[in-house]
Amino acid sequence: MSKRKICVILVDRANYGRMWPVMKAIKNHPDLELQIVCTGTMLLERFGEAVNIVEKDGFDVSGRIYMELEGSVPVTMAKSVGFAIIEFASEFQRLDPDMVLLIGDRYEALAAATAAAYQNINIAHIQGGEVSGSIDECARHAITKFSHFHFPSTKRAAEYLIRMGEAPETVFCVGCPVGDYIESLDTDLPQDFFTKYGVGAPLDVEKPFFLVIFHPVTTEYGQELKAADEIIGGLQDLNHPTIWLWPNIDAGSDHISKCLRTYRELTPGNEWLHLIKNLPPELFQKALKKATCAVGNSSSFIRDSSFSGTPVVLVGDRQEGRDVAENVTFVACDKEKIKNAVEQQLAHGRYASSDLYGDGSASGQIADILSKVKPYAQKRLHYIFD
Numbered sequence: 360m361s362k363r364k365i366c367v368i369l370v371d372r373a374n375y376g377r378m379w380p381v382m383k384a385i386k387n388h389p390d391l392e393l394q395i396v397c398t399g400t401m402l403l404e405r406f407g408e409a410v411n412i413v414e415k416d417g418f419d420v421s422g423r424i425y426m427e428l429e430g431s432v433p434v435t436m437a438k439s440v441g442f443a444i445i446e447f448a449s450e451f452q453r454l455d456p457d458m459v460l461l462i463g464d465r466y467e468a469l470a471a472a473t474a475a476a477y478q479n480i481n482i483a484h485i486q487g488g489e490v491s492g493s494i495d496e497c498a499r500h501a502i503t504k505f506s507h508f509h510f511p512s513t514k515r516a517a518e519y520l521i522r523m524g525e526a527p528e529t530v531f532c533v534g535c536p537v538g539d540y541i542e543s544l545d546t547d548l549p550q551d552f553f554t555k556y557g558v559g560a561p562l563d564v565e566k567p568f569f570l571v572i573f574h575p576v577t578t579e580y581g582q583e584l585k586a587a588d589e590i591i592g593g594l595q596d597l598n599h600p601t602i603w604l605w606p607n608i609d610a611g612s613d614h615i616s617k618c619l620r621t622y623r624e625l626t627p628g629n630e631w632l633h634l635i636k637n638l639p640p641e642l643f644q645k646a647l648k649k650a651t652c653a654v655g656n657s658s659s660f661i662r663d664s665s666f667s668g669t670p671v672v673l674v675g676d677r678q679e680g681r682d683v684a685e686n687v688t689f690v691a692c693d694k695e696k697i698k699n700a701v702e703q704q705l706a707h708g709r710y711a712s713s714d715l716y717g718d719g720s721a722s723g724q725i726a727d728i729l730s731k732v733k734p735y736a737q738k739r740l741h742y743i744f745d
Contacts, residue, residue, distance in 0.1 A: 362389075362390055362391055362392040363390060363391050363392065363457045363458065363729070363730060364391075364392045364394055364454070364455070364456045364457045364458070365385050365391055365392065365393060365394065365456065365457070365458050365459075365460050365483075365729055366394040366395075366396060366421070366451070366454055366456035366458070366459045366460065367381070367382055367385070367393065367394065367395050367396070367460045368396050368398065368459065368460070368461050368467075368468060368471045369395065369396070369397045369398070369399075369401050369409075369410075369413065370398055370399035370400070370401060370465045370467035370468055371399050371400045371401060371406070371409070371465065371467075371607060371608075372400070372401075372406070372407065372409045372637050372638070372640075372643075373463075373657070373658070373659055374399075374401075374462060374463060374465065374468075375401065375409055375412070375413060375640060376537060376640035376643060376644070376659075376663075377462055377463075377485075377486075377535065377536055377537040378460075378462055378485075378536070379416070379540075379640050380536045380537070380539040380540055380721075380722040381460070381485070381536045381721075381722045381725050381726065382395070382418060383722065384722040384723050384725065384726035385460075385726050385729070386418070387726075388726045388727070388730055390730040391726060391729060391730050393418070393419075394421040394422075394454055394456055395413065395418055395419065395420050395421050395422075396420075396421060396422040396423070396424060396447075396450055396454070396471075397409075397410045397413065397420055397422070397423050397424070398423070398424040398425075398426055398443065398446075398447075398467055398471075399426065399427060399465065399467040399608070400427065400607065400608050401413070402423055402424075402425055403427065403608075405636070406605065406608065406636060406637060407605075407636040407637025407638075408637075409637055410423065412637075412639045412640075415639075416639075421454055422450045422453070422454060424443065424446045424447060424450060425446075426439050426442050426443035426446055426467065426470070427439050427608055428442065431575075431608055431609065431610055431611065431612045431613045432580075432610050432611075433577065433580055433610045435610070436466060436577070436609065436610050439466065439467075439470075440466050440467075440469060440470045441470075443467060443470035443471070443474075444470045444473050444474050445474075447470055447471045447473075447474035447475070448474040448477070448478065451474055451475055451478055451480060452478070456480060457480075457481070457734065458480065458481045458482070458483055458729065458734065459471060459472070459475040459480055459481070459482050459483070460482075460483045460484075460485070460729070461482060461483070461484050461485070461502060461506070462484070462485040462486055463485070463486050463495075463499065463658075464486070464489075464491065464495040464496065464498045464499035464502070465495070465498065466494070466498055468498070468502055469498045469501055469502055472484075472501070472502045472505040472506065473505065475505070476505040479736055481507045481508070481734040481735070482502075482505055482506040482507055482508075483506065483507065483508040483509070483510065483725075483729060484502055484503060484506035484508070484509055484510065485510040485512070485535075485536065485725070486499070486510070486511065486512050486516075486535065487499060487500075487502065487503040487506065487509045487510075487511055487516065487520055488503065488509070488511045488513075488515075488516030488517060488518075488519040488520040488523070489511070489512070489513070489516045489519075489681065489682070490519075490679075490680035490681060490682075491658065491677070491678050491679070491680060491681055492576060492578070492676045492677045492678060492679045492680070493576050493577050493578050493579075493609075493677050494577045494578060495577075496680075500523065503520060503523060503525065504523075504738075507529060507734070507735060507738065508529050508531070508728070508729075508732055509525060509529055509530045509531065510531050510532075510533055510721070510725055510728075511530065511531075511532050512532075512534055512535035512662065512716050512717060512721075513532075513534075513682045513715060513716060514532060515682055516532075516682070517530050517532040521741070521743065522743065524740040524741050524742070524743075525741060526739070526741040527741070529732075531724070531725075531728050533717065533720070533721040533724040533725060533728075534716055534717015534718060534719070534720070534721040535662050535716040535717050535721060536721040536722045536725065537644075537659075537662060537663050537666070537716075538662075538663075538665075538666040538716055538717050538718075538719045538721065539719050539720065539721055539722045539723075540641075540644070540719075541644050541648065541663060541666040541667055541719075542666055542667070542712060542719055544641065544644055544645055544648060545645070546645055546648050546649035547645070548564040548642065548645055548646065548649065549564070549642075550564060552564045552642075553633055556635050556636075556638060556642075557602075557633050557634050557635030557636065558623075558633070558634055559623055559629070559632050559633040559634050560600070560629070560630045560631060560632055560633050561633075562600045562602070562633050563600070566600060567599070567600065567651040568599070568600040568601060568602055568649075568650060568651065569594065569597075569599055569600070569601040569602070569650060569651060569652050569653070569654055569701070570601075570602050570604075570646055570647055570650035570652075570653045570654070570669075571590070571594070571601055571602065571603040571604070571653070571654045571655050572603075572604045572606070572653075572655040572656070572657035572659065572660070573586070573587060573590055573603075573606060573615060573655040573656055573657075573674065574606045574607050574609060574612070574615075574655075574656055574657060574677065575606060575607075575609045575610060575611030575612050575614070575615060576611070576656070576675060576676065576677045577609050577610050577611065579675075579676070580610050580611050581611070583611040583612075583614045583615050584614040584615070584617075584618055585692075586674070586675060586692045587614070587615045587618040587619065588618060589692050589693055589694045589697065590654065590655070590674060590692070590694075590697060591618070591619075591622055592694040593694040593695070593696075593697035593698040593701070594631070594632075594654065594697075594698075594701075595628070595629075595631070596694075596698050597631075597698060597701060597702070598628075598631050599631060599651075600631055600633075601631055601632050601633065602633050602635060602646060602650075603619065603632060603633070603634050603635070604634075604635050604636075604637070604638070604643075605619075605634070605635070605636045605637070619634060643659075644663065644667075647659065647660075647663055647664060647667060647669055648667040648669060650669055651670070651705060652669070652670045652671070652672060652701050652704045652705060653669050653670070653671045653672070654671075654672045654674065654697070654701060655673075655674055656673060656674050656675050656677035656678055658678060658681070660673060660678075660687070661673070661678055661681050661682075661683055661684075661687055662716045664684075664686055664687070665683075665684040665686065665687075665712070665713040665715050665716050666712055666713070666716065666719070667712065668686055668709045668710040668711055668712050668713075669686060669709065669710075670686055670688075670704035670705070670707060670708070670709065670710065671686055671687045671688065671704070672688050672690055672697060672700045672701050672704055673687055673688065673689045673690065674690055674691075674692050674697060675691070675692045682715055682716075683715075684710070684713035684715045684716075685710055685713070686710035686713070688700050688703070688704060
């Protein structure tokens with residue numbers, strides 16, 4: 360009996376960090392064959408070329424799709440989706456997978472879902488049914504409607520999928536796979552961490568630090584420069600050693616990057632700041648787990664931190680509506696409010712681990728379910744009458 364071919368799509372660093380334990384489970388499953396297609400910022404040098412990390416971790420990359428048009432403005436995002444659909448269609452024809460496995464809400468994943476659906480390839484989707492801000496929420500729900508099987512991360516997300524018309528027997532609430540290894544990690548970072556990764560202040564890995572990620576909000580395009588200034592201002596006043604990871608490629612990211620570069624190069628007293636393009640999944644999770652506070656608007660600061668209990672200050676509206684554990688505080692994008700919120704989180708200290716996003720057993724369950732479900736072609740709207 361031939362193995363079922365599962366084609367995993369990786370589009371960025373966070374994507375890989377959450378898919379990593381699932382990929383290991385699929386690779387080790389006796390009835391499954393793992394295919395990997397890397398695209399998006401996974402392939403770009405200015406984002407750390409995370410495809411190299413995938414290969415160093417022992418995975419074979421089956422295909423590479425270059426799809427990102429330069430510009431990081433709304434029109435280049437839209438055109439990148441169209442170009443990616445064409446490229447994914449060709450790659451799926453070449454690889455001939457039995458199923459495509461997607462995660463999250465990225466426009467690159469939406470392109471893959473569109474190409475797979477029109478070629479009658481079953482789609483499985485992790486993290487469907489969640490609420491968030493930006494255009495990402497629309498992309499997430501569109502991927503849901505293309506998908507045949509669903510692996511939501513929370514009970515509320517599972518309920519939303521069914522209310523959206525997905526058949527209950529196709530919805531498997533197993534939790535988020537990122538939690539499968541976070542709790543087991545220590546917080547030991549390499550002594551050469553700050554010389555090997557990034558630029559800026561040579562911070563001490565043994566001393567407390569903040570972790571910051573701030574992505575543009577596409578539905579608020581044009582406001583990201585002011586927002587980045589507000590965050591920098593609040594953190595500068597706190598003058599606490601800080602790791603700041605580069606933003607994603609969405610429209611407006613160049614404005615945030617320029618703001619960070621300008622501050623680092625021209626502003627005195629910036630010894631608190633260390634900038635990093637990308638980190639391997641394990642080192643990122645260790646840094647998040649060790650951080651005294653995480654600041655920004657990354658979804659990692661919601662789901663991943665729920666397992667580690669790291670205090671979080673979520674800035675702005677990008678993650679508005681998410682399921683959050685008690686370690687997360689939302690705040691407007693205002694210098695003084697950010698500063699005050701961080702100080703309150705520091706005073707509280709670390710939180711207890713939460714099971715909101717699962718119990719750390721998602722990856723094995725996902726692999727087992729993928730090996731057993733019966734593929735089908737025609738989706739139907741599942742009607743619910745209250």
